Amino acid sequence: MPHIIYNINASPTSDAGVYPIILSGANGANYRFEYEAANLIINKAPLSGIINNCNRIYGEYNPSFSMSFTGLKNNELSPIWTKQPRFITYADKYSSVGVYPVSVSDYDAKNYTIDTIEDGTRTITPRKLVLKVNDSDRLYYQDNPTFTYTSTGFVNGDDISVLNKTPEFSTDATIYSNVGMYAVEIFGAEARNYDISYIPGNLIVNKRVLKVVADNKTRRYMTDNPVLTYTIAGFINNETENILLKRPIAQTNATILSDCGEYIIKILGAEAENYDFEYITGLLTITKIDQVIQWKQTFENIHIGDQIELLATADSGLPIEYIISGNVEEYKSGDRTYIDCLGCGEVSIRATQEGSVNYNPAMRVVKYFTISEDASIDNINSDDYSLNIYTKDGYVVNGSLSQQYIEVYDVSGNCKYHGTDKKIHVGKGIVIVRVNGRSYKLVCK
Known part of the structure; x- marks a missing residue:
């Protein structure tokens, strides 16, 4: 039997198609061999498929569809397509939540005859929507404000108008609640395409x-x-x-x-x-309060040359001022006030206190008295004999050991002389001599 060699360029992984069978290698002593070629036909394998069900969230674009197959050869995961399948579904980005069929058409596989591809489904699930209560405040003993909220998660141009049921609010705060912070809960909203979650807010009751x-x-x-x-x-x-x-x-x-x-x-x-x-x-x-001047001092038997301390006081303790008319001369020693009687006649003295930041002016107190023209002394002496003033022959004689300054007034209070002369002519009559702050009556004969 001659040994014939078959040569076929096909393997188990070769694609479907026609592959020639080439013969060679035959020999024999009495024969010459001619070869007639034949063909190996690899037919498409039968295949069935199903569109895989899948999910997506409302508002998103459809992801790529996929299929599972029964009958794949050579550890293939998917057939080689000579014509890509076209998936058909009515679900798009704007489709509402629900289950939508997915089918396929216009497809052809290189090595498989696809009997059937079962439809799948596209399930659109609700999108997360968050409703958060806006913080608010009010005063104590005031009605709660109208609570508001902020939404996060709407897509496709949606807003709160798509809510089938608007949210409700609850809080423990009433008109009588004390100052403080109170939680405000939100609940009860519904929307076809959204899974709603809630974040509470705060109501602050202010003082x-x-x-x-x-x-x-x-x-x-x-x-x-x-x-x-x-x-x-x-x-x-x-x-x-x-x-x-x-x-x-x-x-x-x-x-x-x-x-x-x-x-x-x-x-x-x-x-x-x-x-x-x-x-x-x-x-x-x-x-201010009132003040009263008290002046119990009496003026009796007043003579020319008398020196008198004025003793009016105010119950406020404020100093007294005097308004004086007549033949007297006022002088002060510290906070004390004196008058020298220089001549005979009527004298009026008004004690006044004009008030201060704390006292009203006092009512004035007036004293009247008469200076008498009576006998006077002839000379003035002091214990140490340094002062020696006397009258003689119509003169006032300044016989002091030192240059003693003196003033001489007539009984009408007119100044006749002032200086340090030793002899001053005054004529006959009574004169007032002032020396060392004191006044004396002298009679000139």
Whole structure:
């Protein structure tokens, strides 16, 4: 039997098609061999498939579709397509949540005859939507505001108008709730294409403001301060000062010794659970008081040359001023006031005190008296004999050991001389001589 060689250029992984069979290698002593070629036909394998079901979220574009196959050869995962399958579905980016069929058409595989490809489904699932309560505030004893919220997650131009049911709100805060922070919950919204979650917010109940006004007060100088009071405005809910944790305190810097004027009354220190405070100052006005001049001094048997201390006083302790008319001369020694009687006649002295920052002017007190023209001394001496002034023959003689300055007045108070001369002619009569701040009556014969 001749040995014939078959040569076929095909393997188990060769694509479907026609492959020639080439013969060779035959020999024999009595024959010559001619070869007639044949063909090996590789037919397409039968194949069936199914479109894989898949999910996506509402508002997203469709991802790539895929299929699973039964009948693949040679460990293939997918056939080689001579014509790519065209997937058909009505679901697009704007399609609502639901299940949509997916089919395929216009396909051809190189090595397979595809009997059937079962339809699959595209399931569109709800998109996450977050509703968050906006924080808000209000005053104590005030109705809760209308709560609002912010949404995050809408797509496809959607907004809250697509909600089948709008959200509701709840909070423990009522009109009577104290100042503080209260959670505001949100719930109950519904929308076809969204899975809704919620974030609570806060309602802050703020304090109201009470206006505390210091009452104006008046008192007189050198009296105790009156009780300082105040007025509070702004309570609500029929509340009064009884709800205060600490009552206001009224203060002033004025003391019993403070001068007349206006002093601020401050208010501070109030505390309350549901109120803040606005403080408005007041004024304590200290007014002047009256004063009285006391002058019990009597003026009797007043003679030319007498020196008299004026003894009027004011119960305020303020110094007295004098308005004097007549033949007298006023002079002061420290805080004491004196008059020298220089001549006979009527004298009027008005004691005055014109007031101060704390006292009203006092009512004047007037004293009247008469200076008599009576006998006078002839000479003036001092214990150490340094002062020796006398009259002689119509002269006033300055016989002091030193240059003694003297003043000489007539009984009408007219100055006749002042200086240090030893002899001054005055003629006969009574004169007043002033020396060393004192006045003396001398008679010239």
